[in-house]
Amino acid sequence: MAEEKFQVIIIGAGVAGSAAAYRLAKAGREVVLIDRGDTPGRKNMTGGRLYTYALEELMPGEWSDAPLEREVTREIMMFMTREDSVSIDTTLSSQKQQSYTVLRARFDAWLASKAEEAGAMLIPGSTVDGLIIRDGKVAGIKTGDEELEADLVISAEGVNPIVAERAGLIKPVNVKDVAVGVKYVYKLPEQTINERFNTVSGKGTAMLCVGECNKGISGGAFLYTNKESISLGLVVDTHSWKESKLPLVDVAEELRQHPALGRYIEGGELVEYSAHLIPEGGYKSLPQLYSDGFLIAGDAAGMVVNRGFTVRGMDYAILSGIAAAETADQAIEAGTFTKSFLQNYETKLKKMVLKDLESFKDSHDYIAHTQHLFTTYPNLAVDMMNHLYKVDGNPAKKIPGIVKETIVGKLPYFSVLKDILKGGKSL
Amino acid sequence: MKKLTIDERLSKNRFETDDHNPHIVIDKDACKTCSHRACTYCCPAERYKWDTANDKLSFDHVGCLECGNCRLICERLNQGVPGYSWNYPIQGMGVIFREG
Incomplete structure (x- = not known):
């Protein structure tokens, strides 16, 4: 009693x-x-x-x-293929204490x-x-x-x-409304992190990546700089991963092996390996x-x-x-x-939380069902840059030629148009 | 970079192990009739393995990261059919995240 x-x-x-x-x-x-x-x-x-x-x-x-760990003043979006990557690197020094890694x-x-x-x-x-x-x-x-x-x-x-x-x-929670995340925490000296990310103590970087890391499954990799460690991990849609039949523990390990990500944790000491679910169903699954x-x-x-x-x-x-x-x-x-x-x-x-959830009620469905976001587009971005920077002694091509070579036969134009229009409405 | 096995990764964590009271219970014999065996490739801690020699599932709750992914991908755990149950470890047992 x-x-x-x-x-x-x-x-x-x-x-x-x-x-x-x-x-x-x-x-x-x-x-x-x-x-x-x-x-x-x-x-x-x-x-x-x-x-x-x-x-x-x-x-x-x-x-x-x-x-709190570090104030995020730099945001990186990265597209990756098996060996290469293209990033959009944004520095936001004008924002004051908007977010911190934790x-x-x-x-x-x-x-x-x-x-x-x-x-x-x-x-x-x-x-x-x-x-x-x-x-x-x-x-x-x-x-x-x-x-x-x-x-x-x-x-x-x-x-x-x-x-x-x-x-x-x-x-009960529906399997289609959840994603699974795994994370490595690597301990590194504060100064080493500052140098690797071109920053000073207290300031940090948030990075999200799509492409090879998530094997075409809805999701992506993430990297956050903490005070004296780096959080590196992978999030994938639980239901789609089940359908994919891929071994999650091995794919998580590939993340560390990718040259564009592995370089940040090189020489660090793994101090934790964790996993957690994320409820991503949003408004429709409330x-x-x-x-x-x-x-x-x-x-x-x-x-x-x-x-x-x-x-x-x-x-x-x-x-x-x-x-x-x-x-x-x-x-x-x-x-x-x-x-x-x-x-x-x-x-x-x-007034606030549910308003946001409602505004983005289609974002989970959009991301989960827009396959090209995780396959075609990262490949194209990397291919395009690869061609652009290519100097191999053969006659060089002008940009329109490069664009043509990159996208012809690889880009489903109708799907792209649909993805852009739907993305604009959902995100 | 040297590849790490799952045991090498899990060895970095702290666990307060309750050997005798598994928080997840499965019926390994009944698991033979499962059509997908998704637990063997969806568990981030690789706690479920198909033992091909004995044609039987092996499961070790020690080392579980308590994410709950198996609860959602396994219909039997999800519905809690007889022989299957999913709970969090009791009273502070299980994984202890020192970073999180």
Whole structure:
């Protein structure tokens, strides 16, 4: 039997859960934050980068001591074939602190500690097995032999929301709405990273690549520079990969072998190899976000937008954590935790997170079904540059000749037109 | 650059191993009737292997990265049919990301 009752229990001390706990604790509510890692962050992984506007929204002016890695001031998009590559390299010195690279073991531990400082009760090392449901209303959680009761439960349990699924509160995650990511973290001296990326301490690079690395499957490779390490990884659509029958562990290893990527981690020490899923279904796959005594936030609610050149999830997770906390606070004030009252959560989310998800509701389908993005176009880009730079003693060709030679017979004109038009609408 | 086996890669991680309580349960005999065996090529930690000598699936939950990909690509794990279940490790066990 439960011994005491809390106002709110939050499942998962990732960015969504800790953001919600922080806000509720600041509002003076009795909130419990429960996580399956022995310290928050130890089960979590990102590519990745965090857009700072969300942190500013959560704790205005108070995130200066956050363990962020490097401010992203350079963005690289790369197309690659088996041996070659072409990049679009953008430096954005004019942007001020828009985003930072981040490592979750450090960042999540810090954010959870902020929630604790504000008064939240943290229970680490506890895996939630199920919910207490009484008269159709969520009334608490079960972990091991223990039960904890609360007026409201917020699930921020992550991309595998098995607690909410098994309670029948959301539809099960569909295999077609998920991508799988693997990541290598290579330790390198700060100075070496600065030199390799032509930058100074504190400033960093974000790189996304398509082509040979993802074997024509929807997805791509990524590289982020951290303070003293480099995150290098691969993301591929789970369902398409299953159809491809390719060995994921071997393809992940090829990434390190590619000359355009391998050079950055050369001489570094591998310190971690991790994997994680990404909910990429977007607006069309959103679950029911609220039930009696229950709200769901972050990855568990599928709040991610992948537009190919930017992938956002952690910022939406923070915003949804804030919205869940505000809704919970109002519910406590009103003394009602009914589904109809908690609908306020969705109303709050519509102002920002859901607006973005709706705007880009077709982007996942577009990216997943636009095969040329991952095969034809990277090959063409590299081929074109290869021809352009070619000097081999044979009579040189003028540019129109090169273009003709590169694309004739290789470019399905009608498909290209369709891809451009649909891409413009979806992304 | 030297190629790394999956075991070499996993050896860089920290695991708090619960040898006796696998968080993922499968029925290796029943797995013989699977038409795709996608777990053998979709698991980022290569925990599922087809043992050709014994014509049987081998599975080791130790070293699992807890991503959940198998839960989605395997219909039996996904539906939790008898003999199959997918859960996170209990009480702080399993992989410990020190970077993340």
